[in-house]
Amino acid sequence: MAESARFSLASEPLALGALDGRYRSAVAPLVDYLSEAALNRDRVHVEVEWLIHLTGKSVLPGTEPLTDEQVAALRKIVTDFDGDSVTELGEIEAVTVHDVKAVEYYIGRRLENIGIDRLKPLVHFGCTSEDINNLSYAVGIKGAVDDVWLPAARALVEQITTMAEETREVPMLSRTHGQPATPTTLGKELAVVAWRLTRQLDRIANTEFLGKINGATGTYAAHYASVPGADWQEVSRTFVEGLGLTWNPLTTQIESHDWQAELYADIARFNRILHNVCTDIWSYISIGYFAQIPVAGATGSSTMPHKVNPIRFENAEANLEISNGLLDTLAATLVTSRWQRDLTDSSSQRNIGTAFGHSILAISNVAKGLDRLDVAEDVLAADLDTNWEVLGEAIQMVMRAESIAGVDGMENPYERLKDLTRGHRVDAERMREFVQSLGLSAEAEERLLALTPGSYHGIAPSLVDHLK
Structure with a gap:
């Protein structure tokens, strides 16, 4: 069968990669x-x-x-x-x-x-060429971090911080190992994310961008051969620092790129934390904790009209993985060089922009995704109300404290709560009956009877204040 003829696009001014095309x-x-x-x-x-x-x-x-x-x-x-x-x-x-x-x-x-x-x-x-290249890359990367990547990342963390403050009082069932666990608040969980991301931003903001200008093998040989009376190390240091960089006094032909590996590891760690945010929010959307605000005119599914897919978070996941694949490769490759010089770094460094690009694209998608979320407080409340067994932790801890205080009948608190709650649904009435049967002190009994899954979250709301 003859092949069907097709028009070749190779000669057209079209982007090969998504970053220079769709995104x-x-x-x-x-x-x-x-x-x-x-x-x-x-x-x-x-x-x-x-x-x-x-x-x-x-x-x-x-x-x-x-x-x-x-x-x-x-x-x-x-x-x-x-x-x-x-x-x-x-x-x-x-x-x-x-x-x-x-x-x-x-x-x-x-x-x-x-x-x-x-x-x-x-x-x-x-x-040597590397004298110019290492400084040029350092200047460009520093500009990209300071003027583009950090502002975008900081804006996203501020967006998450604002959400944490707004939802600090919204109670939410925790899930450890995927199972119902001691409740928290939505705001506190978002604050954890913001705190983690902020630590990485602080590390990235304090990056040392190193540079060198010391000749073919880092010895200033040609410099001193041509002008032996000059203080070439001082000339080199003041020049590099004048470019806004940190002077590296000891190199081979290349600047060793260790600072790049350190920077890419920090950005990759930020990416990984953000990836975890995406998977968690995706999961919360799937159980109804968040409702997605539809975009007017947008299609969620080509065949199922009811769907609003969490595509922003899925897109971000993929781009964070691609970014980290490149960042990890760059960090591993750039710190090695055969003897005084090889050119593996030359080809590798031409992918720095792509690594940053996929991270920036992911940050943009997460920001847009978060902007289209509504907290479904009724769903969170209903989930809490069907999991009264999570109060078992509180009750057995009160029993332990009562035992230390000399109250009789508080033996085996963990085992007794395990018998009550493990593998069983316990509603409010059954839990209160159990509390009243324990023989607690009046103050302790009153305190536990007032407790609900929705109020059992310790100081979660005030923990958000650590973001200030």
Whole structure:
């Protein structure tokens, strides 16, 4: 049978991946930090600042600080970097077959118009490609974390915190091992989530973004061979710190990327906690604790009109798993390098944007999903009212306390409550009859008779205050 002809889409300007296609709007802010174009712009930025730094410190004989106008003109090369710049760099790289060398030539072309053509030899002076790349990646990743990922994650945690405060008094049956357990409040459980996520955000916010600029094998050999009188470690340190990074004084040809592994482990941990949030909320939706607010005009199921599927949380689960798959691989790969250098990190790091993108997409979906939830307090209350046996813990603990206080007849409290409650449904009347039969002190009996599954949640509401 002959194959049917089909139109090939390969030549069309279509996205291969979902992040650059279907989900582009959710991850677009990352493009300015973690795309290939952003990497090249940051390379230009690092090379330009290195040139300014060398002349400003008059490190090389025959140089003097640039004028304010010349410095401004050099930095304009960076701020003017656009689509045409990307095209030009691509054309240069097609000849050099080397991306960082293309950046050097790109900058060199512009020095004559600034009136400093004689300084062309200072562009990329003393540098190996990794000197530029490690700093460019650090600048881009730091910007993505500080300006995009952290604000989105913090906004989500604040959303969860607000929900916790609003529902701090809403009683809810706990389920440990999936079985009815000591009640809590919905707000307290949401507060646990917010607390956990906040700890990870604090770790991420305190990340050290390391950088180095010390030559082909980290020894400053070319630096001291060409200008032996300079304090090259000081020149290196002040330059790296001037970029807003932490100076790494001891490296091979590459900056060791340990800080990246640490950062990705922390983000992956945030992702995993958020994944747990998604599965829990999905489960609460399935038992009716949350009602989903329908979106006007939206279709829940293609064949079952009644359904409103929890797709935001399912979408988030998948994207968190993809993000973590990449983050875990990056963290494992980037900390190893054969001897003084291999290029495994070069290919690996080009997936950083994708890892961040799937996390940002998940955060966006969780935020949208939470925004469409209503708490079904009547369902939570009904669930509590059919599980009076959860008061067995309280009763047997009161019996223990009474026994210590010298009240007779309090022997074997656990076993007696086990006989009463295990494998049996116990309603309010039966539980109160049992309490009245124990011979408790009047104060203890009164306290237990006033207790209901809905009121037996300790100080759960006030625990939410720990989020302040």
